[in-house]
Amino acid sequence: MEPKVMIILGSASDFNVAEKSIGILEILGISYDVRVASAHRTHEKVKKIVEESTANGVEVFIGIAGLSAHLPGIIAANTYKPVVGVPVSVKLGGLDALFAIVQMPVGAPVATVGIDRGENGAILAAQIVGIHDAGIRTKLSKMRREFFFKLKNDEEQLAEKLTGNYYSRHSFEIDELETTKEDDLVESDDTGYPDVAVIAGSYSDIKIAKKTTKFLDKLRITYNTSVISPIRHPKKFEKFMEETKAVKLYIAISGLSAHVTGAVVGFTEKPVIGVPCNIRLGGLDALLSMVNMPPGVPVATLGIDSGGNAAILTAEMLGIGDANIKQELLDFKGNMNCPDN
Numbered sequence: 001m002e003p004k005v006m007i008i009l010g011s012a013s014d015f016n017v018a019e020k021s022i023g024i025l026e027i028l029g030i031s032y033d034v035r036v037a038s039a040h041r042t043h044e045k046v047k048k049i050v051e052e053s054t055a056n057g058v059e060v061f062i063g064i065a066g067l068s069a070h071l072p073g074i075i076a077a078n079t080y081k082p083v084v085g086v087p088v089s090v091k092l093g094g095l096d097a098l099f100a101i102v103q104m105p106v107g108a109p110v111a112t113v114g115i116d117r118g119e120n121g122a123i124l125a126a127q128i129v130g131i132h133d134a135g136i137r138t139k140l141s142k143m144r145r146e147f148f149f150k151l152k153n154d155e156e157q158l159a160e161k162l163t164g165n166y167y168s169r170h171s172f173e174i175d176e177l178e179t180t181k182e183d184d185l186v187e188s189d190d191t192g193y194p195d196v197a198v199i200a201g202s203y204s205d206i207k208i209a210k211k212t213t214k215f216l217d218k219l220r221i222t223y224n225t226s227v228i229s230p231i232r233h234p235k236k237f238e239k240f241m242e243e244t245k246a247v248k249l250y251i252a253i254s255g256l257s258a259h260v261t262g263a264v265v266g267f268t269e270k271p272v273i274g275v276p277c278n279i280r281l282g283g284l285d286a287l288l289s290m291v292n293m294p295p296g297v298p299v300a301t302l303g304i305d306s307g308g309n310a311a312i313l314t315a316e317m318l319g320i321g322d323a324n325i326k327q328e329l330l331d332f333k334g335n336m337n338c339p340d341n
């Protein structure tokens with residue numbers, strides 16, 4: 001059986017993070033291979049693995065590395081398939097690896113997850129495979145529901161420990177099963193809906209959103225765009241998520257405490273690409289609040305202001321199951337001459 005997911009570690013010392021990815025792929029029944037190859041120490045080996053795997057039908061790569069983590073970027077340079085990057089904390093709490101992985105120039109995006117978040121790397125890879133594989137989407141839904149039950153049990157155990165005189169417990173009627181509905185699995189082709197929903201948190205993010213839509217146009221990918229803040233307009237946001245649930249993936253663009261991506265992820269099991277914008281702190285606030293998601297709910301985070309790369313990553317994800325988009329992507333990459341991402 002040819003693997004669907006190729007995991008490459010920069011060193012065997014990254015295995016504790018890779019184990020988390022492997023655990024998820026085993027639960028979901030997605031075939032994978034695991035290789036150790038360093039872009040710095042064994043450059044030719046990385047290239048050979050990536051080129052052959054791309055030709056042999058690997059759908060998603062996961063690059064796991066610490067320190068000056070150039071491995072995921074070098075994987076991305078040698079394939080048109082989506083690359084998920086997992087930074088490993090070896091020094092500086094993993095911030096060195098995070099920045100090395102996420103800040104890719106236009107043309108070779110790496111969908112970055114949080115530091116040491118191997119499980120989120122695999123869940124994101126599964127969401128990508130799930131774009132064209134309904135069976136995987138169903139398994140992801142089941143996994144998400146199990147998270148809700150775990151939280152419920154954790155909360156009940158915590159409640160047993162609370163003994164304060166003024167502790168007053170209210171009982172809420174919440175049906176966890178309602179959180180994921182069967183009709184979330186509607187295909188976009190069934191409804192004539194666009195492939196992608198692009199959401200910006202504010203009009204101040206429009207400049208970056210325009211980079212995304214300009215590239216989506218070039219790649220002939222259908223989309224709709226909206227400016228909605230889940231913090232300022234929660235009801236409108238919920239309506240937006242309800243109305244767009246037939247899309248194949250979301251692109252969320254936002255600055256400051258970038259909650260847009262986290263809010264979108266809370267409502268969908270489809271891939272969510274996040275673009276942090278530079279409004280304050282050079283965009284570092286938005287980047288860190290997007291990328292370091294808890295286990296179970298990844299955001300495919302891109303570099304600060306990298307609107308163009310969001311469109312290219314989208315084409316890589318959709319191109320797995322759509323020959324026309326794959327061809328557009330190859331033509332686009334072949335003719336690329338665009339310093340402005």
Ligand code: C2R
Pocket residue numbers: 009010011012013014037038039040041064065066067068069070071072088090
């Ligand atoms: P060793 O334990 O082998 O010295 O590796 C690895 O991913 C690991 O986290 C220490 C760290 O170096 C990282 N490494 C890279 C690359 N190759 C190895 N970041 C690369 O090509 O990017």
